[in-house]
Amino acid sequence: MSKQLLKGNEAVAYGAIMGGATHFFGYPITPASEIAHKAAEIFPATGRFFMQAESEVSVINMLYGAAAAGARSMTASSGPGMSLMMEGFSYIACAELPCVVVDVQRAGPGLGNIWPEQGDYTTVVTGGGHGNYKCVVLAPNSCQEMCDFTYRAFEIADKYRTLVFILSDAYIGQMMEPVQLPTEMKHGERKDWALYADKESRNNLVTSIFMNQKIMNDVNLNLQKKYRKIEEELVEYEEVDVEDAEYIFIAFGITARVCLTALKKIRDTGIKIGLFRPQTLYPFPKKRLNELAKKCKGFIVAELNAGQMADEVELTINCKIPVLRYNWFGGTVPSIEEVIERTVADLGGK
């Protein structure tokens, strides 16, 4: 068994096939395109299906169709493409169709640029489109996790009949690292609700329209029940040096890696700092954050946006302890040195 040097984006395509994906629908957009490039190579080569659609609007509706037909299907995109797919996310959530969407975040708003940002946080974590729904959001911070999270995403999607987002960024997508591919292939099973174009499934209906208010109410209550179950069962996070920490960085994706390098050097100055990295952004690790808030003096939420996760953290801990916000925009990723200087200036001597 050996590791292969892969781009984060390439690792997604490998993880997908090994996780049982049979259908990939794509539309080009930087910095996510390598996922489609690799998929266009390895999906057909293994007898799976790849298609470049005419737009992201079509892509998400193709996912709706493929998932309804019982296939494990996916796409990958970035900010502008994500915006175009919002209506589809909402339909998929209501019809409870399992599929996987990878967002390799770029800077926005608008056309923005192709450098990393985490500005899609709120849109993706709250589901994106209209109505009351949530989707599972996994946040990888390495090429290995790009592979592993995609691999697992299809199981989660099938189990909870939900859309699963992989919320990544331009650096995690574009960088290369040694990756150990999974050693076992997974496959989806026949679903009793899907459309297989046969006698057994003939009476099945995939829809998101429920004209009767009472029924629409029940549909919503069932969705909410499912989300509570997801919140109970799926929370995942990683912690570094939090046991004795007085202060804790909270960061995901590329920002967590910058904080990880900075953390060691900040500790050398005598400041007891730790790192908490949510690997699931929905469900958000609320319980653990509340435990940590009781033990330490303050959180520093570092993110490549205007403080979108910091809002969530403050709400989660009901502002029990101070939450410092370190924010960067426009494709700027802070240097280790900048994070160290700022942290030492803010916390030194306190």
Next chain:
Amino acid sequence: MIKHTKSKSFYDTFERKGPGQKVTHYCPGCGHGTIHKLIAQALDELDVQDRTIVCSPVGCSVFAYYYFDTGNIQCSHGRAPAVATAMRRVHDDAIIICYQGDGDLAGIGTTEIIHAANRGENLTVFFVNNAIYGMTGGQMAPTTLFGQKTMTTPTGRTMAQDGAPIGVAEIINAIKSPVYVERTSLGTPGKIQKTRKAIKQALQNQVEKKGFSLVEILAPCPINWKMEPLQARKWLQEHLEPVFPVKQFRDNSDELIQAQFSTKLPWKSDEEVLDYFGVNKEQKQVKQEKEIEEQLVKFSGFGGQGVMLGGVLMANCATEEGLNATWLPSYGPEMRGGTANASIIISQDSIGSPVVDFPNVLIAMNGPSLDAFEEKVHAGGTILVNSSIVSQKISRSDVTAVYIPVSDLASEVGMIAGANIIMLATYLLVSKIMDINTLRKVLPESIKKKQFVDINMKMIDKAEEYFKEHLS
């Protein structure tokens, strides 16, 4: 003699509808009921009920699934052809019907219908043109006629305001791929019989995997036209039919073209996939025992000097030796002509940020790279300079400078583009972080164009030769 029996492709009672399970939700005189009936009869006749999936649109026929005893899926506004495309590519033998109205197909959904038609998807589309939005209460459709009054054209549609009514059959007929395009009308019993024939033909084509068929059906909407049902049939003939000519636009169903639409590829088994991905590959990695200093490398030069590949090969060597490594490109417009660079980190520990702002190894393949990064190199670091094209010397005294004319050496071997390999090999020899033979091992696997493997292997020999003579 006409037999009045209910098709078995219809439900006996419409339980999904709620109250009123023996009648449809359509208004008196509406065309949908007739078209539904013709489709259900055709499904019966072709004996494909079990494998049929009906895609309902957004519009009055959003509830088509109340009636068709087939697989059913309700699609977002205008997107049925995209949904159907995906289902087609999942289930080869499914009979998939897109049932769409004029707002749905000719308004919001133009992109999806054009591209599904252009791909020649083996689908059947029934396009119901009644020149108005029904479900939302009688607004202008793309097919609304000049002068026709609707809720959003209260004084009648005009060219200046809204352009001309769109001919969908004509548009689809302008695309090469479809196999069958016909426009029919529900204006008279005779025309309804022709519609029946067209519907069956369009489905038959799909059963025979012949490709994309579209039937546009002119239908009355008495309620929103604000007419009595009989008056609406008359208006349809007198006003709609002259604008939208009822005719067969194309019928290539006798031509054998189905091979074009076969997309099934040979399925690789789990074992075959694992082999193909290299998961099962037995590989002996040269596990290094020695302690190494973390390498923060900036590999920089002109776009085209192979600095990205040089960096990838470096990270590949590290991977091969069981070390942790990251490679991050500086990508974007500056790659063309200007300075391109890659950040590479090699470490025995886990690596945090992959960005190298302050390197301890700078590889400067050109002058601008040295200008850009010399000051940022850590004290005690190493700078490797391509002295073939960089004439200046390093001004700092707290770093190790290595000058090597890699472009000249590469030219001597016979390919100037191999300078990056000579530079990388020299770095390995100077730093002793990794074995030069590891590069010999990974290089053949990393170079896509295999005809360049041999000459690049010679670059490594050249670097070793130069190192022994001048640098060791």
